[in-house]
Amino acid sequence: MSTKLGMKHFWPFFWKLANPKVFMRWSGLCLPWIIALTVLCLGTGLIWGFFLTPDDARQGSTVKIIYLHVPSAFIAINGYFVMVLGSLFWLVRRQHVSVLVAKASAPIGMTMTVIALTTGAIWGQPIWGTYWVWDPRLTSFLILFLFYIGYVALWAAIDDQDKVADLTSVLALVGAVFAVLSRYAVIFWNQGLHQGTTVTIADGVSQKNISSIFFQPLLLSMIGFGLLFLTLLLIGARTEIRAQRLQVLEGLERLK
Amino acid sequence: MIQLFTRDVVLSVRSGGGFGLALVFFLILVVLMPFALGPDQSVLAKIAPGLLWLGALLACLLSSDRIFGMDYEDGTLELLATSPLPLESVYLAKAAAHWFTTGLPLSLAAPVFGILLNLNLEVGGVLCLSLLLGTPALSLIGSFGATLTLGVRRGGLLLSLLVLPLYIPTLIFGALTVNAAALGKELDGSLIPILAITLGAIAILPFFSAMALRANLQ
Numbered sequence: 001m002s003t004k005l006g007m008k009h010f011w012p013f014f015w016k017l018a019n020p021k022v023f024m025r026w027s028g029l030c031l032p033w034i035i036a037l038t039v040l041c042l043g044t045g046l047i048w049g050f051f052l053t054p055d056d057a058r059q060g061s062t063v064k065i066i067y068l069h070v071p072s073a074f075i076a077i078n079g080y081f082v083m084v085l086g087s088l089f090w091l092v093r094r095q096h097v098s099v100l101v102a103k104a105s106a107p108i109g110m111t112m113t114v115i116a117l118t119t120g121a122i123w124g125q126p127i128w129g130t131y132w133v134w135d136p137r138l139t140s141f142l143i144l145f146l147f148y149i150g151y152v153a154l155w156a157a158i159d160d161q162d163k164v165a166d167l168t169s170v171l172a173l174v175g176a177v178f179a180v181l182s183r184y185a186v187i188f189w190n191q192g193l194h195q196g197t198t199v200t201i202a203d204g205v206s207q208k209n210i211s212s213i214f215f216q217p218l219l220l221s222m223i224g225f226g227l228l229f230l231t232l233l234l235i236g237a238r239t240e241i242r243a244q245r246l247q248v249l250e251g252l253e254r255l256k
Numbered sequence: 257m258i259q260l261f262t263r264d265v266v267l268s269v270r271s272g273g274g275f276g277l278a279l280v281f282f283l284i285l286v287v288l289m290p291f292a293l294g295p296d297q298s299v300l301a302k303i304a305p306g307l308l309w310l311g312a313l314l315a316c317l318l319s320s321d322r323i324f325g326m327d328y329e330d331g332t333l334e335l336l337a338t339s340p341l342p343l344e345s346v347y348l349a350k351a352a353a354h355w356f357t358t359g360l361p362l363s364l365a366a367p368v369f370g371i372l373l374n375l376n377l378e379v380g381g382v383l384c385l386s387l388l389l390g391t392p393a394l395s396l397i398g399s400f401g402a403t404l405t406l407g408v409r410r411g412g413l414l415l416s417l418l419v420l421p422l423y424i425p426t427l428i429f430g431a432l433t434v435n436a437a438a439l440g441k442e443l444d445g446s447l448i449p450i451l452a453i454t455l456g457a458i459a460i461l462p463f464f465s466a467m468a469l470r471a472n473l474q
């Protein structure tokens with residue numbers, strides 16, 4: 001009952017955020033709190049993870065890179081999801097805030113993809129004996145990175161704001177379809193060629209494969225990374241909104 | 257729509273730019289490969305299916321920025337937008353014309369070029385079949401990319417940046433099929449994913465491309 005009531009208030013409020021003024025006011029109010037929470041969660045999670053957990057029996061202290069690797073991978077995928085949703089809302093409802101949120105999401109997601117790939121490579125060298133294998137998971141992350149680059153590059157290429165918003169949104173939607181397709185194609189491809197040689201990673205997200213000593217700080221740093229993403233997203237979107245206002249003001253100034 | 261298709265085909269054949277060039281590019285690529293990798297016959301035969309698929313894909317990509325570019329610059333596209341023909345059909349006709357002038361000749365030539373890479377004719381047949389089914393998807397995706405980069409000056413590099421990741425699934429399934437055939441496996445159903453991508457592209461890309469065209473022509 002209470003969740004239903006909550007939802008009833010949430011959605012009208014959510015759509016009201018599409019008004020840039022409302023968005024700026026609310027995001028301005030929330031931002032300091034979110035930043036504080038981010039610092040708290042991320043700080044506790046990482047310090048707990050790095051210094052207060054025992055070394056793994058076989059992997060030694062290299063296992064601790066998991067506290068950066070798993071959360072960044074988690075955000076890399078969800079960043080794309082946010083991008084696609086923002087694009088979809090823009091195409092349907094034509095509200096600038098949503099497309100600017102999508103625009104702000106792309107570089108963050110791209111950076112997270114790089115972090116996930118790099119930390120994975122650094123961990124892989126001592127454990128697997130190589131920085132890189134064409135494992136389906138790694139490959140699809142690399143492909144995800146390419147999709148991010150394409151989206152960001154298209155934003156940079158065109159000046160006309162409404163036009164580029166339309167074009168990038170279309171690209172994000174089609175890209176999402178093809179990204180999912182690539183994900184499954186890659187699984188098919190690697191099994192088809194190198195059967196049995198793929199390295200299976202113990203999935204950090206499901207609690208079965210990981211002891212709770214490691215899981216609790218991991219969960220905390222995942223929440224921390226989520227909040228970090230939200231912080232950067234809000235800052236990015238606020239900057240974009242201000243940049244667009246500035247552009248309009250400069251246009252008006254030139255007319256005088 | 258058929259008129260637009262024939263117009264595009266005739267234009268690309270007569271203007272001496274698009275038609276033969278993709279094919280010659282493909283040939284040169286195939287000729288360069290042994291120089292890069294050494295003339296060992298068994299090595300060449302092993303990697304030939306993948307190389308031929310990759311070559312066909314790049315040849316398709318390189319010709320795809322002309323699909324809309326010329327018509328956008330001289331205003332033909334704006335006329336087409338005001339005509340009763342919906343932009344979705346304009347896109348389909350142009351993509352079909354692109355396939356007819358690049359994808360089709362490339363598919364037919366691939367087994368012949370395969371001889372240069374020590375690919376036997378039986379596998380060449382599978383290669384031809386997989387390219388025939390797969391290149392329409394490449395043309396459709398390339399045309400979609402072309403609608404996105406219309407307004408960008410010197411959009412060629414950006415176009416390849418946008419389109420190449422979208423080519424990945426087609427390439428994977430295409431090369432997988434031919435590689436399996438080269439290892440002497442039965443075909444059983446491995447052409448289906450390629451066909452599925454092509455049909456899926458026909459189903460969804462016209463709408464997105466028309467959206468992109470409208471944004472560009474505003």
